[in-house]
Amino acid sequence: MTEKIENNKEKPERSANFIHQIIDEDLKNNKNDGRIHTRFPPEPNGYLHIGHAKSICLNFGTAKKYNGLCNLRFDDTNPSKEEEEYVKSITEDIRWLGFDWEDRLYFASDYFDKMYEYAVQLIKKGKAYVCDLSAEEVREHRGTPLIAGENSPYRERSIKENLELFECMRRGEFPDGARTLRAKIDMASSNLNMRDPVMYRILHESHHRTGDKWCIYPMYDWAHGLEDSIEGITHSICTLEFEDHRPLYDWFLDELGAYHSQQIEFARLNLTYTIMSKRKLLELVEKGYVNGWDDPRMPTISGLRRRGYTSESIRNFADRIGVAKRESIVDVALLEFYLREDLNKRSPRVMGVLRPLKVVINNYPEDKEEYLTAINNPEDPSAGTRKIPFSKVLYIEKTDFMENPPKKFYRLTPGREVRLRYAYFITCTDAVKDKRTGEIIELHCTYDPATKGGDAPDRRKVKSTLHWVSAKHAIEAEVRLYDRLFKVENPAGDKDIGDYKKFLNPISLEILPRCFLEPSLISAKHGDRFQFERMGYFCVDPDSNNQRMVFNRTITLRDTWERIQKKQAKNNR
RNA sequence: UCGGGGAUCGUCCAACGGCAGGACUACGGCCUUUGGAGCCGUCUAUCCAGGUUCGAAUCCUGGUCCCCGAGCCA
Helix, strand or coil, rough: HHHHEEEHCCCCCCCCCCHHHHHHHHHHHHHHHHHCCEEHHHHHHCEEHHHHHHEEEHHHHHHHHHHCCEEEEEEECCCCCHHHHHHHHHHHHHHHHHHCCCCCEEEHHHHHHHHHHHHHHHHHHCCCCCCCCCCCHHHHCCCCCCCCCCCCCCCCCCHHHHHHHHHHHCCCCCCCCEEEEEEECCCCCCCCCCCCCCCEEEECCCEEECCCCCCEEEEHHHHHHHHHHHHHHHHHHHHEEHHHHHHHHHHHHHHHHHCCCCEEEECCCEEECCCCCCCHHHHHHCCCCCCCCCCCCCCHHHHHHCCCCCCCHHHHHHHHHHCCCCCEEEEEHHHHHHHHHHHHHHEEEEECCEEEEEEEEEECCCCCCCCEEECCCCCCHHHEEEEEECEEEEEEEHHECCCCCCCCCCCEECCCEEEEEECEEEEEEEEEECCCCEEEEEEEEEEEHHHHCCCCCCCCCCCCCEEEEECCCCCEEEEEEEEECCCCCCCCCCCCCCHHHHEEEEEEEEEEEEEEEHHHHCCCCCCCCEEECCCEEEEECCCCCCCEEEEEEEEEECCHHHHHHHHHHHHHC
């Protein structure tokens, strides 16, 4: 009984998405003998982003849910845009996300021979022909949505001639663009994709896997269904823009009498304050708006990873946003919620002062040092405790002191007593200012020795607890603060403005060169994640080295004080 | 204009003829040695107009709005 309740708690019953409903139905009808086989088919022409993560979670997740299989297949049918670098990053990213294709790593280019044979078969059936029209002429013959197209003058070539010409195409006897192989369907179809679509184009270009073996390359529509068919994919899940292509997908497979997978389309992910277009992301990288594909501001998987995201949080997010056909733009706050949820559970707590303000404890002995006990993770008792050094001169956060505080400011002000976390109650006696600028450069305080550890024997309370670092013991480090890449929710959506780059947030990166961290951080390694108490979650950047530690702020903690300030500012307006 | 899709809280997803529900956000409160976390609560939605039905987000009819489609890209 108890067990049952716990199970329910862990796996709250959520209704199946529309794709899983289709699969449930297929299973009921014993379609494909109950086999479920999906695939994730990236084109190796860019880095994966959070939108791909949705698709990866869907495809691999579906296979897992139904005890089926999911292949990783590179759709490398266009050698002019594709590179080996991308297949490396893509495989890394998928693995990091936590998915495994076992021995089922495939490339569309592995099937070029089979595809060629299939094309010959279609020609022999009188359903494909070699066309001599130029690209421009093909466009002119295609017509428009309102006007039917015209047949190509080469449409009625004999099967024999088509076979010979296609063979000559393959052998490289024609220059790029001179001829194409086209399916013979219907130039008057209301679906433009059915107006004798091109199956093969001539491209004298070296392919990253097949080298110079081929100079004709298959088009997506022709290739994709065959890839699915060859691999025995049962459910071929893709995005909405391929809906119009489904009749063609079906036509090829039906004409060939080949195994026929079912194409199902869903709406791709959009996220607020970022862009998902590969082309635009490439532009940001190439024109130096960001520092590479893995810049922590990028929505790429590698960027998120470097930023400190956990794969668990991305998977939870993908699971939560669901799958539907309605186009949408998901609030990035939802992603951030799952990030914080996961980070809160797993991150060791440490203290780090980002914007240091020197504090001298007047009544603390000059040379005394003591080690105080701090809890490593209140969410995880097994994480234990550690010792942190305390001494006469400390740093606290600049924003934790105000000489003339507004209402509801609970932190340090002249005359007020607060707690230093795990240490003592201190009271501010004096603020030293720079004579010229008036900036507060140093605080003088007294401490109450009876409050060691942070509790007062007389039960008196303080309104706030501050984090701090002993000046003598602190590690100096660089911390990089990231904010959203764009200033507006939907930078790609505003067609009046035109260029999405106008919406770039000019302060999406702030570098703090002189932060002070507690000494335990000295052993932190690349990728290690921490919560800097009261400040947020941080991770060690790969730029970090023995000379200089570099941390990225993954995300702030939820900040109630910030909200109060915003409200106050609003009310004063 | 033709073809293909889609319209449910601010956002995302459910409800498949029978009390419109969940998550996030926002806003209150409790608690707190992180203004963190946790806990409790509140607000807010069926594109419009007709019809069928005891009963419609769901079925029918007619509108409106949005997205995709005329690459030898995927």
